Amino acid sequence: MGLLSKKDSRLILDPLADNNPITIQVLGICSALAITAQLQAAIVMAISVTAVVAIGNVVISLMRNVIPSKIRIIVQLVVVAVLVIIVDLILKAYSYELSKTLSVFVGLIITNCIIMGRFEAFALANGPWRSFLDGIGNGAGYGLILVIVGFFRELFGSGTLLGFKVLGDPIEKTGLYAFGYENNGFMLLSPMALIVVGIIIWVQRSRNKALIED
Amino acid sequence: MGLKNNLHKLKLKYKGTKMEPAFNAIHTFLYMPNDTTHGGTHIKAADDLKRTMNTVIMAMIPCLIFGMFNAGYQHNLATGDIQAVAGSFFSSGFWNLDNFLIGFWKIIPLVIVSYGVGLGIEFLFAIIKKHEVEEGYLVTGMLVPLIVPIDIPLWMLAVAVAFGVVIGKEVFGGTGMNILNPALTIRAFLFFAYPTWMSGDKVWVEGAVERTREIAAGANLDAISGETILGSLAQGKQVAFSTWDMFMGFIPGSVGETSTILILLGGLFLIFTKIGSWRIMLSSVLGAITMGLIFNQIVDAGIIAQGSKFYGLMSTPFWEHLIIGGFAFGVVFMATDPVTASQTNKGKWYYGFFVGFISILIRVFNPAYPEGVMLAILLMNVFAPTIDHYVVQGNIKQRKKRLKAKIA
Numbered sequence: 001m002g003l004l005s006k007k008d009s010r011l012i013l014d015p016l017a018d019n020n021p022i023t024i025q026v027l028g029i030c031s032a033l034a035i036t037a038q039l040q041a042a043i044v045m046a047i048s049v050t051a052v053v054a055i056g057n058v059v060i061s062l063m064r065n066v067i068p069s070k071i072r073i074i075v076q077l078v079v080v081a082v083l084v085i086i087v088d089l090i091l092k093a094y095s096y097e098l099s100k101t102l103s104v105f106v107g108l109i110i111t112n113c114i115i116m117g118r119f120e121a122f123a124l125a126n127g128p129w130r131s132f133l134d135g136i137g138n139g140a141g142y143g144l145i146l147v148i149v150g151f152f153r154e155l156f157g158s159g160t161l162l163g164f165k166v167l168g169d170p171i172e173k174t175g176l177y178a179f180g181y182e183n184n185g186f187m188l189l190s191p192m193a194l195i196v197v198g199i200i201i202w203v204q205r206s207r208n209k210a211l212i213e214d
Numbered sequence: 215m216g217l218k219n220n221l222h223k224l225k226l227k228y229k230g231t232k233m234e235p236a237f238n239a240i241h242t243f244l245y246m247p248n249d250t251t252h253g254g255t256h257i258k259a260a261d262d263l264k265r266t267m268n269t270v271i272m273a274m275i276p277c278l279i280f281g282m283f284n285a286g287y288q289h290n291l292a293t294g295d296i297q298a299v300a301g302s303f304f305s306s307g308f309w310n311l312d313n314f315l316i317g318f319w320k321i322i323p324l325v326i327v328s329y330g331v332g333l334g335i336e337f338l339f340a341i342i343k344k345h346e347v348e349e350g351y352l353v354t355g356m357l358v359p360l361i362v363p364i365d366i367p368l369w370m371l372a373v374a375v376a377f378g379v380v381i382g383k384e385v386f387g388g389t390g391m392n393i394l395n396p397a398l399t400i401r402a403f404l405f406f407a408y409p410t411w412m413s414g415d416k417v418w419v420e421g422a423v424e425r426t427r428e429i430a431a432g433a434n435l436d437a438i439s440g441e442t443i444l445g446s447l448a449q450g451k452q453v454a455f456s457t458w459d460m461f462m463g464f465i466p467g468s469v470g471e472t473s474t475i476l477i478l479l480g481g482l483f484l485i486f487t488k489i490g491s492w493r494i495m496l497s498s499v500l501g502a503i504t505m506g507l508i509f510n511q512i513v514d515a516g517i518i519a520q521g522s523k524f525y526g527l528m529s530t531p532f533w534e535h536l537i538i539g540g541f542a543f544g545v546v547f548m549a550t551d552p553v554t555a556s557q558t559n560k561g562k563w564y565y566g567f568f569v570g571f572i573s574i575l576i577r578v579f580n581p582a583y584p585e586g587v588m589l590a591i592l593l594m595n596v597f598a599p600t601i602d603h604y605v606v607q608g609n610i611k612q613r614k615k616r617l618k619a620k621i622a
Contacts, residue, residue, distance in 0.1 A: 180367055186407035195381060202385065 004133070011133040015141030022145040023201045024211065027113040032146055033193040035105050039162050042150030043143075044091070044098055048106065050139025052083045053115045057135035060123040067124075076119045077110070084109045114142055149196045157187030218245045235340040239347030263389075267352040269489045273480035274356050274547060277470035280463060282321050284473070285364050286313030288466050289420040292440050303462050303475070317364075320420055321469055324359035327368050331375040332358075339384050350389030350396070350553075351379065357397035357547060360470030361540065361588075362404065363417040365424075370411060374403045394595050395554045398544075398588055405588070413584065415441040418466035440466035443538045444577065444584040447526040460537045471543035474536070481546035490550040493559060494566040498545040499536060501570025506532025509578055527578045535574055544587035545569065554595040560608075561601040569594045 004012075021027045028049075035041045059079050060067075067075050088106045091099035099106065109115065118138050123131040154160055159167040159176075168175015170183060186192050205211045221241040228237050243264055287308050290296045299305035332351045340347040358375060378400030383392040405412045416422040419440035443465060446453050455465050463473025471477070484490030509528040512518055518525055536542060549555060549569045556565040569590050576586030583589060 180369070182367075182370070182408055182410075184373075184407040185409060186403060189406060198385075 008130065008133055011130060012137035012140070015134075015137040016144060017141075017204070018208065018211065020141045020145065020204075021114045021117075021138050022142055022197065023204055025114075025117075027117060028142055029194075029197070031105055031108065031112060032142075032149060032197060033190045035102055036146055036150040036193050037153050037157060037188050038101070039147065039150040039154045041098065041101050042146040044095075045102060045105065046139070046143025046146045048087045048091070049109055049112060049114070049142055050136060052080060052087060052109055053118055053139045054132055054135030056080050056083055056115060057118055057123040057131035058128045060119045061126060061128045061131035064124050072124070073116075076116060080110050080115055080119075114138055145197065145200060148200060149193055152196055153187045153193060156184045157192075159183050221245070232341055232344075235345065235347050236337050239337070239340070243349075263349045264352070266489055267349050269487050270353045270484065270547070271356050273483045273489075274360065274470065276476040276480060277360055277473060277543070278321070278325075278356070280473045280476050281360060281470040282317030283309060283313050284463060285317030285320055285420050285469065286315065287464065288418070288440055289316055292419045292422065294436070299464060308464065316420060320364050321359060323368055324362065324366070324371060324469070325356070327371050328358040328375055329355040331372045332379050335376060335379045335384070339388065343388075345388075348389035350383065350392075354379075354396045354400075358400055361397065361401050361468050361543070363412060364420045364469055365417050365422065366404065366411055370404060370408055374400045374407070377403050390553055392553060393599075394592055395548050395551050398548055398592050398595075401588055402592060405583075413445070415445060418442055418468075442467050442584065444527075447530060447538075448584050449526070451526075457534065457537070460534070465538075468540060468543075471540040474542045477542045477546050481542075484546065484550070490546065491552075491555065491562055493562040494550045494555055494569075495545055497563045497566030498549055498570035498573075501567035501572075502535055502541060502574050503532050503570070504567075505571045505574035506530070506535045509574070524578055535577070539577070539587065540585050541570075541573055541587045544573070544591055549591050549594075554598060556598045556601050556605075558602050558605040561598070561605045564601050564605075565594055565598055568597075 015021060018024065022029065022032055031045060031049075035045050056076075056079050060076060063075070084107065087109070088099070091102070091106060118135060122134045126134070151161070154162075155166070159165060159170060165175075167181065168177045170177050218241075221237070221244065225234075225237045225241050228234050287296075287299075290313060291298060296307055299307040329351075332355045336347055336351050358371070362371065378396050382394050382396045382399030383389065386392045411417055416426055422440065441449075441451070443453050443455060443460065459465055461474050463476065465472050481490065481495055485492045485495070509530075510532055513525070513529045518528055522528075530538075545566075549566060556562045569587070572590035572593060573587040576583055576589055580586070
């Protein structure tokens with residue numbers, strides 16, 4: 001990475017693996033369970049959260065010296081609320097169907113612990129450029145898990161990926177379905193998202209023993 | 215003796231290698247180890263975990279054999295080839311080779327898949343984690359074929375077994391550490407993942423699904439179907455079976471859970487050999503009777519009208535709840551699982567009572583889940599440690615009080 005210094009590139013790479021917001025910090029679980037039944041929804045959610053946390057980090061970072069520390073949570077909430085409303089309106093304007101699928105969970109980005117966590121932990125103490133990179137990194141780390149979970153849930157739950165029937169047609173009995181394969185309805189239920197996240201955590205920690213805490 | 219020595223030699227040959235646990239397990243499963251403890255041991259007992267597990271399997275064998283006969287009987291009954299047997303338990307209309315073979319060829323593959331996949335995963339984990347192969351799957355592997363519908367596709371069973379053993383047991387640390395009963399985890403997975411194969415009126419009779427497909431493809435055949443009693447009651451239909459049939463088990467249902475009398479015998483065997491807890495079995499029955507009586511009283515008081523969707527199951531006499539569905543099987547063979555049930559004697563009463571109580575509650579109020587006992591046991595599995603905690607704390611408090619009284 002010639003573009004970024006080594007220290008800066010860690011800001012992006014760390015949250016992807018060893019300091020992942022979902023699998024290591026266990027934040028933002030609710031949305032990971034709620035909107036990952038379809039890959040498309042997961043991707044849109046990942047992009048939305050990344051945009052909100054990256055831009056929000058920059059805004060907070062720019063204001064960090066003028067925010068009175070007693071009311072900083074309220075200021076942070078206003079910033080994140082404004083950004084979420086913008087995201088929500090953009091989704092409603094350009095892809096109404098998808099915004100209906102995501103329903104209340106776009107609005108609930110406000111309560112996503114990852115965002116407030118990054119404002120508090122990083123943006124209040126660092127410059128705008130580094131805060132931006134941190135936002136991108138954490139958003140991508142969150143999005144990565146969402147996309148992995150969404151991939152498996154849509155593939156095994158509906159037999160599709162991004163709406164394409166990759167395993168054949170369940171009604172016409174083509175592809176895998178001709179051999180008696182059937183979709184796994186359990187995959188579409190939220191408990192299975194929790195189990196998939198659990199398996200990701202399992203795999204990650206068995207590859208990197210340093211992450212295991214007792 | 216030849217096989218034993220060969221296994222022992224194999225064991226020695228692989229000693230210290232990765233495959234050691236696998237050969238060790240095969241050897242000790244079949245025979246007593248060549249070396250046993252000498253000298254000053256304090257406890258002498260012939261039963262280890264493997265014997266315990268085998269005792270439970272022996273208690274289930276009658277249910278398995280009966281299930282094979284019943285599978286063929288239900289099939290032939292549905293196709294109209296034979297008449298329903300009435301009265302005697304030992305009717306030749308039921309106990310004949312024709313019936314048995316139909317069931318045999320359907321059920322043996324279920325048993326093989328269940329054991330093959332489950333033990334395969336157990337061996338794999340034992341080799342990776344370098345510990346002895348644990349015996350926990352021996353009972354689970356026999357339970358699983360008994361609690362699924364006869365026509366369940368084998369690959370689904372394999373997926374569910376893999377899920378149940380890994381997520382239900384191995385992630386918690388293997389046999390003895392699991393929170394949920396693995397066999398019920400497997401069944402619950404099947405139930406939520408593939409509901410069309412786990413409920414309805416087509417899956418309980420061998421060949422019914424196949425027949426439906428052929429008819430859809432244009433074959434000139436009569437459709438066959440068989441609804442379980444709980445299914446019929448939940449839909450407010452009339453039940454075509456007599457109480458005698460329900461008790462003997464000449465009814466559609468999962469493979470091995472229909473015959474209450476054989477389950478009862480198995481239960482007595484478990485109590486006699488002190489493997490199963492009579493406290494849990496008795497308190498579960500009490501719990502079910504309590505809930506059944508409450509519902510019967512509600513119906514008698516005229517609070518529920520005849521047209522209500524709850525009427526069918528609510529008006530079922532409380533004692534009939536004990537002999538229909540998987541209640542008896544679940545209570546005798548699965549609620550008593552020593553790992554997932556409460557450990558304290560007092561806790562067992564509470565645990566069992568709520569298993570029975572909640573089973574009937576779920577049966578009546580959620581017709582989409584006609585088999586409440588599965589969910590009730592899983593739920594109480596989760597609460598079993600909590601119950602134990604309070605029982606132990608209560609004991610401590612009582613003793614402290616006694617101590618105080620003594621000092622004062």
